[in-house]
Amino acid sequence: MAASSAIDFTQVELTDVSRHFGRRRALAKTTITFRAGEIAGLFGPNGAGKSTMLGVIATLVRPTGGAVTYGGASARSLGDPLRGRIGVLGHDLFLYGDLSARENLEFFGRLYGLDRLGDRIDSALSAARLSERANDRVSSFSRGLRQRLALERALLHLPRLVLLDEPFTGLDDESTALLSARLRQLRDAGSIVLMATHDFENADDVIDRMICLREGRVREIPDARGNLRARYRQVMAEAWS
Amino acid sequence: MNVIRAAWWIARKDLIVEARSRELIYTTLFFAVACVLVFAFAFVQDGRSLDMAPTGPIGESVMPISVTDAAAGILWVAVAFSGTLALGRAFERERQSETLRALLLAPTERTAIYLGKLVGMVALMLLVELVLVPIIGLLFDAPIARAPFLLAALLIAGTLGFAAVGTLFAAMLVRAHSRDVLLPVLLYPITVPVIIAGVRGTAAIFGAEPNLDAAASWMSILIFFDAVFITLALWTFAPVMSE
Numbered sequence: 497m498a499a500s501s502a503i504d505f506t507q508v509e510l511t512d513v514s515r516h517f518g519r520r521r522a523l524a525k526t527t528i529t530f531r532a533g534e535i536a537g538l539f540g541p542n543g544a545g546k547s548t549m550l551g552v553i554a555t556l557v558r559p560t561g562g563a564v565t566y567g568g569a570s571a572r573s574l575g576d577p578l579r580g581r582i583g584v585l586g587h588d589l590f591l592y593g594d595l596s597a598r599e600n601l602e603f604f605g606r607l608y609g610l611d612r613l614g615d616r617i618d619s620a621l622s623a624a625r626l627s628e629r630a631n632d633r634v635s636s637f638s639r640g641l642r643q644r645l646a647l648e649r650a651l652l653h654l655p656r657l658v659l660l661d662e663p664f665t666g667l668d669d670e671s672t673a674l675l676s677a678r679l680r681q682l683r684d685a686g687s688i689v690l691m692a693t694h695d696f697e698n699a700d701d702v703i704d705r706m707i708c709l710r711e712g713r714v715r716e717i718p719d720a721r722g723n724l725r726a727r728y729r730q731v732m733a734e735a736w737s
Numbered sequence: 738m739n740v741i742r743a744a745w746w747i748a749r750k751d752l753i754v755e756a757r758s759r760e761l762i763y764t765t766l767f768f769a770v771a772c773v774l775v776f777a778f779a780f781v782q783d784g785r786s787l788d789m790a791p792t793g794p795i796g797e798s799v800m801p802i803s804v805t806d807a808a809a810g811i812l813w814v815a816v817a818f819s820g821t822l823a824l825g826r827a828f829e830r831e832r833q834s835e836t837l838r839a840l841l842l843a844p845t846e847r848t849a850i851y852l853g854k855l856v857g858m859v860a861l862m863l864l865v866e867l868v869l870v871p872i873i874g875l876l877f878d879a880p881i882a883r884a885p886f887l888l889a890a891l892l893i894a895g896t897l898g899f900a901a902v903g904t905l906f907a908a909m910l911v912r913a914h915s916r917d918v919l920l921p922v923l924l925y926p927i928t929v930p931v932i933i934a935g936v937r938g939t940a941a942i943f944g945a946e947p948n949l950d951a952a953a954s955w956m957s958i959l960i961f962f963d964a965v966f967i968t969l970a971l972w973t974f975a976p977v978m979s980e
Contacts, residue, residue, distance in 0.1 A: 556838055558979050580844030590839035592830075594754040606746045607843040649839075 503577050505567025506532040513562035515548050522548035524712035530688050537703035538692040539728050544709045546692035550659045554584050583655030587662050589646035593635030597626050597645050608653045620648035639666030660691040664698045676702045696725040743845040747853025761823050766865050769819035776811045777876040780804050808877035809939035820862050821921050824903035827854050828911040851974040858900040866892050879943045887952050894959035895935035899928050901966040909977050934958045
């Protein structure tokens with residue numbers, strides 16, 4: 497296992513986190529905690545700040561104010577190895593089109609300093625159902641196949657914190673069901689999963705918490721009050737009217 | 738993870754991608770050769786090099802320049818221009834599918850990304866120079882075999898200094914809309930010392946009266962610039978890449 501496995505945490509806490517892009521406010525004094533063993537769904541209109549929040553938690557975007565802690569420690573104090581415990585599936589898929597599926601996984605596996613890399617890659621290709629196309633260039637894959645490979649790339653190093661931006665994009669019914677099963681598997685294994693999506697129907701099956709974001713402000717939606725879309729619309733109408 | 742090892746994996750990946758697409762090598766090489774040919778049309782006639790003898794106000798020759806002296810300048814102009822073209826694309830590939838973010842998420846020091854990109858760029862530019870130098874020798878009667886190791890060392894050191902600054906600026910400009918315009922505007926003023934040292938060192942080798950000691954001195958200056966530029970780049974790269 498990589499040296500980064502020495503770092504571990506069971507919760508991620510945002511305290512008064514703000515992020516401004518010039519005069520535009522992407523996050524405004526956001527305070528929220530994500531815990532191990534849960535899948536949190538992040539919902540909101542375009543430009544609400546969902547991707548910014550994922551970027552801040554992933555250590556890619558520096559907050560303008562406030563603090564993000566991982567098990568009580570800041571990203572600065574945990575240093576570079578912290579990133580070895582974070583897996584990110586972006587809306588753009590973080591894959592090289594000129595490399596094959598296996599080469600993509602191998603490259604990122606090497607960067608993460610993973611041991612037993614061959615076995616991990618075989619397992620990842622199998623989970624993505626791409627074993628037979630392992631040596632094909634990613635540029636020849638459909639969006640759905642790339643999405644499946646990108647998910648396995650993000651999970652190759654067994655991250656504690658999994659951040660997903662629109663994970664259901666381009667997936668057919670079967671792949672969607674597999675992704676949902678994979679997310680539940682991650683939750684059961686003790687991962688902290690945060691997923692930004694507009695896909696209420698598919699998210700409904702997997703999320704434990706529903707968090708709405710608009711104009712950089714967070715509103716958590718209590719569970720068990722009708723379906724996701726209805727709850728979302730209700731909160732949007734009530735909280736931001 | 739060891740920075741050097743991570744840099745190696747990034748450089749290796751870049752070279753594999755380039756070997757498959759051949760996008761950069763073909764465009765850079767074509768541009769470099771075209772650049773040299775344009776100069777050759779001006780300085781070569783009927784298969785012979787023209788000697789240039791600028792004249793003073795009263796028509797007397799004040800500083801005769803051999804075309805072999807000019808060849809040093811032409812070589813470095815081609816290296817700088819074609820290098821700029823390659824450097825402009827150094828991080829462009831990482832913008833497609835936002836793989837730059839994936840690199841930034843790796844649990845290694847971010848300077849590994851810079852070093853990996855730098856190694857890839859230097860390898861590409863040296864490959865172009867491997868073709869360029871014989872063409873310069875052929876078209877301008879430049880004595881490229883007079884001190885081959887010193888010439889190679891000058892080119893390697895000069896290319897390293899130029900690419901060290903260029904790779905940093907390419908990274909800084911990766912999210913800028915007018916990055917193609919801004920890169921040469923920022924790059925050339927900073928790398929002027931490298932270009933001057935490269936030209937003067939190469940001219941000392943190519944000259945009618947070669948001065949290898951002078952070439953070695955310019956080489957030392959290039960190494961100094963390389964050390965300064967690479968140190969500054971390693972120091973500034975990680976903050977530059979933070980959003």
